[in-house]
Amino acid sequence: xxxxxxxxxxxxxxxxxxxxxxxxxxxxxxxxxxxxxxxxxxxxxxxxxxxxxxxxxxxxxxxxxxxxxxxxxxxxxxxxxxxxxxxxxxxxxxxxxxxxxxxxxxxxxxxxxxxxxxxxxxxxxxxxxxxxxxxxxxxxxxxxxxxxxxxxxxxxxxxxxxxxxxxxxxxxxxxxxxxxxxxxxxxxxxxxxxxxxxxxxxxxxxxxxxxxxxxxxxxxxxxxxxxxxxxxxxxxxxxxxxxxxxxxxxxxxxxxxxxxxxxxxxxxxxxxxxxxxxxxxxxxxxxxxxxxxxxxxxxxxxxxxxxxxxxxxxxxxxxxxxxxxxxxxxxxxxxxxxxxxxxxxxxxxxxxxxxxxxxxxxxxxxxxxxxxxxxxxxxxxxxxxxxxxxxxxxxxxxxxxxxxxxxxxxxxxxxxxxxxxxxxxxxxxxxxxxxxxxx
Numbered sequence: 001x002x003x004x005x006x007x008x009x010x011x012x013x014x015x016x017x018x019x020x021x022x023x024x025x026x027x028x029x030x031x032x033x034x035x036x037x038x039x040x041x042x043x044x045x046x047x048x049x050x051x052x053x054x055x056x057x058x059x060x061x062x063x064x065x066x067x068x069x070x071x072x073x074x075x076x077x078x079x080x081x082x083x084x085x086x087x088x089x090x091x092x093x094x095x096x097x098x099x100x101x102x103x104x105x106x107x108x109x110x111x112x113x114x115x116x117x118x119x120x121x122x123x124x125x126x127x128x129x130x131x132x133x134x135x136x137x138x139x140x141x142x143x144x145x146x147x148x149x150x151x152x153x154x155x156x157x158x159x160x161x162x163x164x165x166x167x168x169x170x171x172x173x174x175x176x177x178x179x180x181x182x183x184x185x186x187x188x189x190x191x192x193x194x195x196x197x198x199x200x201x202x203x204x205x206x207x208x209x210x211x212x213x214x215x216x217x218x219x220x221x222x223x224x225x226x227x228x229x230x231x232x233x234x235x236x237x238x239x240x241x242x243x244x245x246x247x248x249x250x251x252x253x254x255x256x257x258x259x260x261x262x263x264x265x266x267x268x269x270x271x272x273x274x275x276x277x278x279x280x281x282x283x284x285x286x287x288x289x290x291x292x293x294x295x296x297x298x299x300x301x302x303x304x305x306x307x308x309x310x311x312x313x314x315x316x317x318x319x320x321x322x323x324x325x326x327x328x329x330x331x332x333x334x335x336x337x338x339x340x341x342x343x344x345x346x347x348x349x350x351x352x353x354x355x356x357x358x359x360x361x362x363x364x365x366x367x368x369x370x371x372x373x374x375x376x377x378x379x380x381x382x383x384x385x386x387x388x389x390x391x392x393x394x395x396x397x398x399x400x401x402x403x404x405x406x407x408x409x410x411x412x413x414x415x416x417x418x419x420x421x422x423x424x425x426x427x428x429x430x431x432x433x434x435x436x437x438x439x
Contacts (some may be wrong), residue, residue: 001400020221022258022327024050024071026297028105029422030058030081033265033300037372039081040301042067042089049432050295050320052356055102057081060088068390069093070432071320071421074100086228090390092423093430103332105262105299109170109225111330116170121160124172129194132171134179134202137163150176162186165221168335170425176233177224186220189329190255195264196226201254202235209254212293213321213434221321222257222294223329229264232290232304232314234278239314240270241279252288253314258295258324260331265302272312282309290314294321297331313367322358322431329353356429360422364436371396371408371422378402379427385410385435386421393420412437 025048032038042048044064049137051059052073059081060067066085071093078098080088088096116122122132131150141149142157160169163186170191178200181188202222206215224230232253234240239251259266270278272285279285290304296318305313328335356373371383383396393415396408412420412435420435 011136011199012346021051022027022295022329023053023155023297023326024048024318025052025296025297026103027054027056027301028299030056030301032303034267036064039083040303041084041161046316047138047318048089049318050072050322050325050432053103058084058088060084066090069122070421072097072431073208074098076100076102076281082133091289092386092390106332109191109193109227109331110332112168112189112225113170114331115335116191117170117331118428119166119168121167121169122172123158123170129174130171131176132179132187132190134162134177134181136180136182136205137161137190139169139179143173146174162188168330176200178237178263181220183215184217186276188222188224190223191225191227195225195229195231196224197231197233197269198238198253198255199235200232203254207254207256207293209252210289211315211434212254212256212291212317214293214321214323218323221324221327223324223327223331224257225260225262225329225331227263228261229302230259230261230266230298232268234269241285242287250288252291254291256293256321256423258321258327258329259292259297260329261298261302262331263299265300266296266298266304267302268304268313270312271303271306272309273306274308279312284310285312287312287314288311291317293319293403320432322429324427328357355424356426358424358429358431358433360433360435364438365412366438367413368409368411369435371410371424372405373424373426374405374410375401375403377427382423382425384423385412386423388419388421 020394039059041059041061044059044066046067048069051071055076057077058075062085066089074097125143127146129143129146133140138159138161140157140159142152167187168189172193174194175192176199178198181204183205204220205334237435242249272278359372362369381401382398384392385394387393417437417439422433422435424431
């Protein structure tokens with residue numbers, strides 16, 4: 001028995017070492033399930049900040065310039081979709097990889113279901129749907145009969161604590177979700193058997209609601225996964241009729257976390273399409289921004305903006321949450337049973353750090369700033385600075401570093417004021433940071 005236990009421990013530990021990335025963008029199909037004849041493309045305004053993969057043909061178009069990728073793009077097809085420009089985008093993370101191994105999508109969220117059941121946090125009431133509201137270090141779930149109006153004045157609710165990195169919740173039934181998670185020490189890791197509708201912001205407290213940058217000292221994290229779709233609901237809080245209302249609504253939606261729609265799409269409601277009476281046949285509903293810091297995994301590519309009838313939907317402001325790149329979310333592989341609890345996750349030996357870390361301060365800065373990083377193991381480090389056009393303006397370092405903590409100085413005295421991007425690559429990590437130089 002002892003030998004078997006050790007073997008299982010070694011197998012689980014080995015699996016940890018090869019944990020799958022949480023992608024900035026991952027799809028089974030780059031086409032729409034709802035509109036199967038459509039070809040969805042990346043345009044010049046699309047910046048791909050983190051790892052990108054599709055099992056399908058990736059299409060791009062030179063509209064407003066080429067899209068830019070800061071981390072390697074891979075596809076299981078032999079090239080980009082016919083009709084894409086050549087080159088298909090600005091490749092700042094290395095040449096694209098074709099004929100890559102397909103990433104199989106799971107048929108269900110079995111690992112999240114099992115873990116939530118083991119924690120007694122599997123929520124099911126036959127014939128009911130759910131409404132979840134995150135507030136600080138807890139989430140309250142109301143339930144009510146399907147097809148009836150939401151009622152938050154009843155005692156039909158469940159409160160669950162989120163102040164642990166081991167917390168896993170599963171909801172069996174359709175779920176409306178919103179809320180603000182505390183900055184430190186909390187995890188919202190949630191699976192759902194039906195659609196998840198985001199009825200308002202789902203974010204970490206202190207997130208910049210304009211550009212999605214996370215607050216200083218953040219340790220909390222969010223991942224939501226549906227076996228069907230994850231939908232930006234057509235609510236006033238999410239910017240419905242921003243420009244057609246009187247007075248204008250002027251609302252955005254902010255999401256700071258990883259989104260997994262393993263059986264459907266991440267998309268918005270009420271697309272104002274043919275035979276859809278929403279607004280009117282000719283009057284679009286151009287909304288605000290969809291500000292997302294995290295990553296999107298979806299079986300079919302969904303729409304967050306439709307250009308028909310003059311345009312309906314959201315302007316994308318997407319960034320990648322590098323902190324949780326190898327967080328085992330329980331979607332593609334089992335939950336990590338050895339995950340450190342948040343209470344002890346900040347305790348580490350600076351000489352032998354357990355995790356890669358990168359910090360730039362001050363930022364914004366006048367002329368120079370300091371880049372501090374820690375490496376869990378020795379390896380090559382390459383740090384470069386790019387301007388907003390994707391042109392490399394400075395190489396800071398390209399050399400071997402030992403494990404431990406290190407410091408770099410970035411002197412921008414010879415550069416003009418403006419926005420720049422730091423691309424930092426080590427053996428196991430790729431990070432991109434926005435730099436604001438003010439003189």
